[in-house]
Amino acid sequence: MMQFNRLLINRQLFTVVMTSKRTKMKIKKNWHGKQRKSSSTSQLALDYFDHFYGPIFQAEWPRIRLSLLSPQKYVALMNNFSHFNAENEQQIQLLGAIELNKLSESLFDFPILEKIFQKNVEKIEEKNEKNEKNEEIDQQKDEFFRETVQMAPEERLEAIEIEQNQGFFGKNESFPKISDENWNYPANLKAFAFGPGEVARFPPSESDSNGYLGYYLMDGASLLPVLALNLLPTDTVLDMCAAPGGKSLAILQTLLPAHLTCNDVNFARVGRIMKVMRSFVPEQYRAEPRVRISKCNGRAWAELNSAEQYDKVLVDVPCSNDRLSVLRDEENIFSRARLAERVELPQIQRELLEQGILACKPGGNIVYSTCSLAPVQNDAVVQAAVENVSQKGARVCIVKMDKLRRRMSSIFCFYSQTRFGLLVLPTIVANYGPMYIAKIARIS
Numbered sequence: 001m002m003q004f005n006r007l008l009i010n011r012q013l014f015t016v017v018m019t020s021k022r023t024k025m026k027i028k029k030n031w032h033g034k035q036r037k038s039s040s041t042s043q044l045a046l047d048y049f050d051h052f053y054g055p056i057f058q059a060e061w062p063r064i065r066l067s068l069l070s071p072q073k074y075v076a077l078m079n080n081f082s083h084f085n086a087e088n089e090q091q092i093q094l095l096g097a098i099e100l101n102k103l104s105e106s107l108f109d110f111p112i113l114e115k116i117f118q119k120n121v122e123k124i125e126e127k128n129e130k131n132e133k134n135e136e137i138d139q140q141k142d143e144f145f146r147e148t149v150q151m152a153p154e155e156r157l158e159a160i161e162i163e164q165n166q167g168f169f170g171k172n173e174s175f176p177k178i179s180d181e182n183w184n185y186p187a188n189l190k191a192f193a194f195g196p197g198e199v200a201r202f203p204p205s206e207s208d209s210n211g212y213l214g215y216y217l218m219d220g221a222s223l224l225p226v227l228a229l230n231l232l233p234t235d236t237v238l239d240m241c242a243a244p245g246g247k248s249l250a251i252l253q254t255l256l257p258a259h260l261t262c263n264d265v266n267f268a269r270v271g272r273i274m275k276v277m278r279s280f281v282p283e284q285y286r287a288e289p290r291v292r293i294s295k296c297n298g299r300a301w302a303e304l305n306s307a308e309q310y311d312k313v314l315v316d317v318p319c320s321n322d323r324l325s326v327l328r329d330e331e332n333i334f335s336r337a338r339l340a341e342r343v344e345l346p347q348i349q350r351e352l353l354e355q356g357i358l359a360c361k362p363g364g365n366i367v368y369s370t371c372s373l374a375p376v377q378n379d380a381v382v383q384a385a386v387e388n389v390s391q392k393g394a395r396v397c398i399v400k401m402d403k404l405r406r407r408m409s410s411i412f413c414f415y416s417q418t419r420f421g422l423l424v425l426p427t428i429v430a431n432y433g434p435m436y437i438a439k440i441a442r443i444s
Contacts, residue, residue, distance in 0.1 A: 001196050008352070009172075010214075014435070017278070018431070020238070021118075031189065036193050037076065038266060040329050041329045041334050041336075042325065042326050042329050042332060043326060044334045044335075044336075045320075045322075045325035045332065045334035046065075046069075046326045046327050048334060049065070049068075049322065049326065049373075049387055050065070052139070052251045052374070053065075053373055053374075056373075056375065057373070057415075057425075058168075058381040060064070060425065062375070062433075063427060063428065064425055064426055066428060067426035067427050067428050068234070068322060068323050068326050068327075068426055068427075068434075069326060069327070069426060069433055071199070071431065072219060072323060072429065072431055072432075073194070073219070073220060073431040073432050074165050074193075074201075074202060074218060074219060074220065074277065074386060075100060075191045075192060075193040075217070075218060075219075075220040075223065076092055076097065076191060076192045076193075076202050076205075076215040076216070076217055077189075077191045077215055077216040077217075077218055077223070077246075077249065077250055077253060078092075078188075078190040078191065078192070078214070078253070078279050079212060079213060079214055079215055079253070080184040080188060080190070080255060081280060081282055082208045082213070082255055082280075083208040083210065083212075083215045084208045084214055085192070088205075088214035088215060089190070089192075090340045092192045092202070092215070093192070095194075095202070095280055096194060096198070096200060097193060097200075097202070098192065098193060098194070098195060099110075099190060099191070099192055099267075100190075100191040100192065100193050100220070100411065101185050101189075101190075102224070102407055103167045103193055103195065103410070103411055104407050104410055105409055106195075107396075107411075130341050131218055134243060138400055146301055147297070151406050161422045162201045170351075174396070175383075175386055175396075175397060175398050175420075176345040177397060177398045177399070177400050178226075178395035178397055178398075178399055178400065178401070178441060179399075179402060180230070180399050180400060180401045180402065180404060181296065181403055181427070182230065182278045182406050183227075183228075183230045183401070183403045184230065185227065185407065186227070186231060186254040186256060187254065188254055188255040189223075189226075189227075189250065189253055189254045190253075191378050192215075193220055193411065195432045196410075196411070196429045197429045199247075202215075202217055202311035210282070210439065211279075212279065212281070212282070213279050213280055216249055217275070218246045218250075218281060219371075219433065219435070220411065220412070220432045221370075221412060221424040221432040221433040221434070221435035222246055222247060222250075222435060223250055223410070224251040224369075224408065224422070224424065224435055224437050225247060225316060225369040225435075225437050226247055226251055226254070226314070227404060227408075227438050228367045228401060228404060228437050229251070229312045229314060229365065229367055230255075230365070231251065231254050231256040231312060232256060232311070232320070233255055233256050233257075233258065233288075234311070235256065235258060235259075235310075235311040235312050236257065236258055236260075236261075236311050236312075237251055237257045237259065237260045237261070237310055237311065237312045237313070237314070238260075238261045238308075238310040238312070238314070239251065239260065239261065239262050239263065239314045239316070239358055240263050240264055240265065240298045240301065240313060240314065240315050240316075240352060240355070240356050240359070240372050241263070241264060241265075241298055241315065241316050241317055241318065241352065242262040242264050242269075242273050242316075243269035243270070243272045243273050244269075244272040244273065244276060245262065245263040245272060245273040245274075245275070245276030246275065246276065247314060247316055248260060248262045248273060248276070248277075249276055249277070249280055249281070251314075252281060252285065252286075252291070254383050255432050257312075258290075259289060259290060259292070260290070260291050260292070261292045261293075261294060261310070262291065262292070262293045262294070262297065263293075263294045263295070263301075263431050264298075264300060264347070265295070265296070265297050265298065266295065266367055267295060270294075270295045271295055272294060273369065274293060277291070282439050296350045298315075298355055298356075299348065299352055299355060300355070301355040301356075301358070301359055302355050302358040302359060302376070305359070308359065308381060309359060309360065309361040309364075310359055310360060310361060311361055311364045311365075311403055312360075312364055312366075312367075313356045313357075313359050313360045313362075313364070313365075313367070314367050314369070315352055315353050315355075315366060315367065315368045315369070315377060316367075316369045316370075316382075317348070317349040317352050317353070317368070317369070317370055317377075318345070318348065319334055319345060319347075319349065319370040319371055319372040319374075319377050320334075320342065320345065320372045320374060321333065321371055321372065322371065322372050322373055322374075322434055323371065323426070323433075326429070327424055333345075345377060345386075346376050346380065346381055347378055349370070349377055349381045349384050350381050350384045350388070351369050351384040352388055353381060354367070354384070354385045354388055355385075356368070357389045357394060357396060357440060357442060358394070359391065359440045360444045361442070362442055362443060363441065363442070363443075364441075365399065365439060365441050366414045366439070366440040366442065367437060367438070367439050367440075368381070368382060368385075368421070368437070368438045368439075368440065368442075369435065369436060369437045369438075370435075370436045371405075371433070371434055371435055371436075371444060372434060373425075373434045373436075375425070377436075378421060378423065378436040379418055379419045379420050379421065379437070380414035380419065381437045382420045382440070383419075383420065386398070386440065394442065394444070395442070395443035395444040396440050396441065396442050396443060397438060397440070397441050397443060398438070398439070398441075399439035399440065400442050401421075401422055401437070401439055404422070404424055411430065411432075412424045412430060412432055412433070413425045413426075413430055420438045421434070421437050421438030422437050422438075423435070423436045423438075
């Protein structure tokens, strides 16, 4: 009962009213009834996205959908601590990869590039439609829907989730905003990527004589939260949900912060962080006082670490992980057994962001990020967290990342209708993301 009461509170927090001038979304309430009983977990996730994301992204959704199901694009984050760093860079460049900082200065037109792939997209969509018409599944749909609604707890949870996804925001709230005109690309952060439309792949990295790998492969959009931090040499930084460790590694590769705390909730996740650190960073650079690795529940950070505050806080929260959810059945949050966990995600995310704000020094910045397209996990969480901490006496404002967006718009495809942050949309020609980032400045 207590758990269900928490979910009801969560529903109240995220009861949403569409404030956009776009056509009002009509999300079908029986999306579960449209699944075959034999559907895999990844197929359940895809069906869920079709029903909830389709009305949100409208004409863009078929391209986003195809991109999620297509090979992901990576960048090679160079390891400044490798003895063979110069040689590694040369080998990467011989493959045709371009340094991200230089690639961001190029001019690419995503609509023109995507026309190259449009015929293939149409053929795939036509084939999918034909397959759907040939499947005799109406009876199975009705049967599964009847079975679903007979399970009272699941039905209630589904109703909460549907209500969460009816729109973008809880209230038509306006917060103070400032610009990011002082933002700069960190000089020592070197990452290489293939240009838009190129589908080349990076080979596995090799170790130097000390056993440190030459580069780390990651989704290029995952660098954006680190870039948004706008790190300075004197900064103390908290990465609140750091596993598996890619963003923490990128923070260290800037060679900027005076201190970095990498935190996560359990030993298994902390172990993944330590493995990345041992593979790329010499001991003297990953030991205290430069780096501290901690195991703490981020939702209780302020209570457990009341004396610690940081100049910059990264809150990269657990989320629906949209790309992996449509590709992998193992540990998939769209498993029917994890429905309650999925419904609780926005509340967990909000609590983590609130703790991140409280862990930040006045005058510092917090970056919130997810790898989800869901507005209820993105802008809605930012709004709820800012409202709550403001009621508790903290003064905060939203940072408009216009300069970062302009600089990176030739690499990433940004969605134009977010309210507080930036959202990278996966596209066939630049198949990064999804990645949502929002930046908050703590005033006092």
